[in-house]
Amino acid sequence: MYNGILHAHSGLRWIALLLLVLTVVISLLNWMSKKQDMSKTVKGIFRANTMFIHIQLLLGLVLLFISPKVNFSLDSWSNAAVRFYTMEHSLMMIIAVVLVTIGGAKMKRVENYTGKYKTMLIYNAIALLIIFAMIPWPFRGLGAGWF
16 A cells, blocks of 8 residues: 555656646746736646645655654654655645645635736745755655656
8 A cells, every 4th residue: 555655646746746837837927928817728727736736745644654764753853864754845745735725725816817827826836946845856865766
């Protein structure tokens, strides 16, 4: 069960990242061009972005409690990899998901489309930066692979 959830979490991150990057790029381009409408395709990308980010959160929360890389004892804080997975990765990814969720909720309340795109851009760009910084890339030496 652990391996299946780990592979799903690692593999689906690419879809989540792609959707998040698309959301940021679309928001930036439409905000800069002051576009005054939102197509069904753009709404679908924004919705899919939020959906995949939340799926990643759920898979990550399951891994938080079943992964051998996570240890909640005070002794484990001296091990960089255990500290990363137990505290740093988990907390920052939750913050990123909260930002994406707040951005989507605030966007719905903004009256004009320029403001909607600006809201999505700000919240999703910050979330994207956090996510990129906290992914256990293989070159970081934390025992993770590309998939």
